[in-house]
Amino acid sequence: MHLSIPYLSKYIKEKSGETFGEIVRNIRMKKACTLLKNKSMTVEKIADCVGYQNVEHFNRLFKKKYEMTPVQFRNKK
Template sequence: MHLSIPYLSKYIKEKSGGTFGEIVRNVRMKKACTFLKNGNMTVEKIADSVGYQNVEHFNRLFKKKHGMTPVQFRNKK
């Protein structure tokens, strides 16, 4: 695309209101919520499936975003 990284980062922030990392994190968390609601995969498998190799890191980010752990989210119905 022949665009500089700083320009592309600024463009993404202007158009979406979030950084590239925030957008990726939001997409991953949305997919994780879908897996938690609609399946019986382990939290470890879900973390790996959405791009987190470290399940503890995934749990921390999930709790920060949703105010509960993935297991609590799954059990909330």
């Protein structure tokens, strides 16, 4: 596309109101929620599937976004 990374980052932020990192994180968390509803996968496997090698980091980000841990989210329904 011949666009610089800083220009593209600024453009994404202007058009969406979110940074590229925030958009990626939101997509990952939505996918994690979908996977958590299927109780056959462990939280560790889900974290890895959505792009987090460190499950503790995934748990912190998930709790920050949804105000509950992934296990609490899975058990609430």
